Amino acid sequence: xxxxxTYSPVLSGNSMxxxxxxxxxxxxxxxxxxxxxxxxxxxxxxxxxxxxIHDYKCDGPAPGRFVMRWTYGSNVAAKNRxxxxxxxxxxxxxxxxxxxxCVHWExxxxxxxxxxxGALLIDSGAxxxxxxxxxxxxxxxxxxxxxxxxxxxxxPLTIALTSGEDVAxxxxxxxxxxxxxxxxxxxxxxxxxxxxGLGGSWPSGRGSIDLGDRVIEVIPTPGTHRDGVSFxxxxxxxxxxxxxxxxxxxxxxxxKDFVASLExxxxxxxxxxxxxxxxxxxxxxxxxxxxxxxxxSYKPYERLLExxxxxxxxxxxxxxxxxxxxxxxxxxxxxLLNGVSPDQRTSDWPSDVxxxxxxxxx
Amino acid sequence: MDRRTFLTSPAFAAAATFSSAAMAGIADAAAAAARPGPxxxxxxxxxxxSFPDKWICGSPSSxxxxxxxxxxxxYNAHTAILRQNKAYSYEAPFAPLYFGNDRVLLLDEGFVQxxxxxxxxxxxDGCIDDWCRRNNRDPASLxxxxxxxxxxxxxxxxxxQFADRPNTRYMGLTHEEMLGFWGMTNFPEQRVSLDxxxxxxxxxxxxxxxxxxxxxxxxxxxILFTGDMFYRGRCYISFWQPWxxxxxxxxxxxxxxxxxxVMGCHVEISKDGQxxxxxxxxxxDEAPVEMTxxxxxxxxxxxxxxxxxxxxxxxxxxxxxxxxxxTTIDQYPYRYG
Numbered sequence: 001x002x003x004x005x006t007y008s009p010v011l012s013g014n015s016m017x018x019x020x021x022x023x024x025x026x027x028x029x030x031x032x033x034x035x036x037x038x039x040x041x042x043x044x045x046x047x048x049x050x051x052x053i054h055d056y057k058c059d060g061p062a063p064g065r066f067v068m069r070w071t072y073g074s075n076v077a078a079k080n081r082x083x084x085x086x087x088x089x090x091x092x093x094x095x096x097x098x099x100x101x102c103v104h105w106e107x108x109x110x111x112x113x114x115x116x117x118g119a120l121l122i123d124s125g126a127x128x129x130x131x132x133x134x135x136x137x138x139x140x141x142x143x144x145x146x147x148x149x150x151x152x153x154x155x156p157l158t159i160a161l162t163s164g165e166d167v168a169x170x171x172x173x174x175x176x177x178x179x180x181x182x183x184x185x186x187x188x189x190x191x192x193x194x195x196x197g198l199g200g201s202w203p204s205g206r207g208s209i210d211l212g213d214r215v216i217e218v219i220p221t222p223g224t225h226r227d228g229v230s231f232x233x234x235x236x237x238x239x240x241x242x243x244x245x246x247x248x249x250x251x252x253x254x255x256k257d258f259v260a261s262l263e264x265x266x267x268x269x270x271x272x273x274x275x276x277x278x279x280x281x282x283x284x285x286x287x288x289x290x291x292x293x294x295x296x297s298y299k300p301y302e303r304l305l306e307x308x309x310x311x312x313x314x315x316x317x318x319x320x321x322x323x324x325x326x327x328x329x330x331x332x333x334x335x336l337l338n339g340v341s342p343d344q345r346t347s348d349w350p351s352d353v354x355x356x357x358x359x360x361x362x
Numbered sequence: 363m364d365r366r367t368f369l370t371s372p373a374f375a376a377a378a379t380f381s382s383a384a385m386a387g388i389a390d391a392a393a394a395a396a397r398p399g400p401x402x403x404x405x406x407x408x409x410x411x412s413f414p415d416k417w418i419c420g421s422p423s424s425x426x427x428x429x430x431x432x433x434x435x436x437y438n439a440h441t442a443i444l445r446q447n448k449a450y451s452y453e454a455p456f457a458p459l460y461f462g463n464d465r466v467l468l469l470d471e472g473f474v475q476x477x478x479x480x481x482x483x484x485x486x487d488g489c490i491d492d493w494c495r496r497n498n499r500d501p502a503s504l505x506x507x508x509x510x511x512x513x514x515x516x517x518x519x520x521x522x523q524f525a526d527r528p529n530t531r532y533m534g535l536t537h538e539e540m541l542g543f544w545g546m547t548n549f550p551e552q553r554v555s556l557d558x559x560x561x562x563x564x565x566x567x568x569x570x571x572x573x574x575x576x577x578x579x580x581x582x583x584x585i586l587f588t589g590d591m592f593y594r595g596r597c598y599i600s601f602w603q604p605w606x607x608x609x610x611x612x613x614x615x616x617x618x619x620x621x622x623x624v625m626g627c628h629v630e631i632s633k634d635g636q637x638x639x640x641x642x643x644x645x646x647d648e649a650p651v652e653m654t655x656x657x658x659x660x661x662x663x664x665x666x667x668x669x670x671x672x673x674x675x676x677x678x679x680x681x682x683x684x685x686x687x688x689t690t691i692d693q694y695p696y697r698y699g
Contacts (some may be wrong), residue, residue, distance in 0.1 A: 076479045077424030077643065078431070078449035102425035105643070132423035165696060226698045251694040295452060295641030297424055341692045343640060 036063040056213040061237035061275040064091030073101030077297040106168040115211025118156040124172030136175035160185040162242025163225035189227040223258030237275040246279020274309040287358040288332035403561035408584035411438035420448030420644035431480035453516035462558020465505040473516035483523040508532035511589030512575035537574040570605020584622040593626020623652040
């Protein structure tokens, strides 16, 4: 945002605000009444007699942001008393759920999006047992509250995975078996392609999931997983990229597919407004190029979930660089592992990245 | 004269000029008035004991783990083995606690530092109280010696919990202080003995995983405690030649001394040889912590054939020769052609 005469973010004295926002007290140079107001619908008036038809049209991304930090486990996992699932409202129609690091170290993110005719759950977590990870119960409760606010009896639910084969994202599916008004995108790959209408056009085509005035686009993105897909939400301008692009150690399953999928994402971003990319996990620390090891149950210095879409350029450059090589490559916001163990380490530190030793919680 | 007698009163210190046998006699005589006769740790050896069928080994969801922070197993009436809970630290080290007539030796203090996170000191005090009750002793009459196998944080993290414990000595966190603690002047070859009061512990150097590591042999149970240089999992060999020499020293020892079990600090392998990757917090089908002398000999025979860095499976343990920084055993499971 421009630094205008009426207000200097630098002089705000509040650079330590939780979000690092340049305008912790609001930007006085913007108008008071912004068009995004019309995308707010849950509260007033209170008791409606007919279902609310929400307006999913907006100029630019729908308003919404995170103003908190993610739960990050604890030094002694057995003593962790954080919620098993952290539920965060991004905006009225978009929720992010994070699995507790001390229930499963992968601590995957699960996204719940609402439209006028249904809801979409993207991914399902790393733990099947509901007593450890009550995903169904939590999703049902969020849907119930949302439905009450919008005056709806039924909210059909679709469950889609960024990868059907990924055990860090498909384990919660079993909890939804037999749930009424629920469609689970079928597995494996061939059946999934047909479901999305991509039988003849995988991976170049695109599918869609219509939530009612909010049509989620399905982009085939194999590369880390054979059956990888990404989802684009044109309402919030968010791209959900699962294991393909996330701030962590990206294990490449097939480098040719990986590069092709990144090229597809890059072309997509060139054609569509994208505010942020959200991946399925966080493994990087907020120190550039540093990451948590596998199985860590205490990650107090995690990087943010949000990735700038411009990151795709850097990703593509380095994905091409590792193509055809069994190697590990460190960048500030991600690490690429091609053909090597998920525990691979390297002594090659990139010369253009500041080498900062992160604090150790121990 | 060795300094490992840990005599605290000036009168006993004077006795240090006698032979160790005479010294033990004086110590016993002085104590006899206050407590029952000494326990005999020198005949009917080895003292029998048993390992549990199953140790606590973590859980699928760590925050739902209801096991105690420390699994205390009494190998026999005078020997406890402690294991840290995997939901408290993935390293989950094993720690022997040896009781003698005069003192108690704790080897290793786990990978969690603070007492409010895990009360190792309370657990050790509980073991000492149990033992004293069974043997009609006063816990205050026993000295606690807090030492560790080697200079890595997952083996000494809780040491400071003992800083304000009376009648307690603990090892410093440098190579020099570790050697000084055992009175060594010729590491690693020199073998010293620690008298717990009728129960002798033999200690010598065992570098290779790290420089600062000891092997401990308990003459009562005849358990050889090999720390992290040889355990049922991935033996990370940082320095090959010192490690190989340390293995030879262990083999030489086994040639001349009876050994019932060889015991390391961790288990990272299943009963059927599956590797539990570094950092895992649930090992449902864990192999036993104890190994046989034969397994040690086989590993040494295998090691003789190793000429370059890499990961080698001896049938019992993985020998990770100078690989820690760059290689592991796992593959990415979703790779496709």
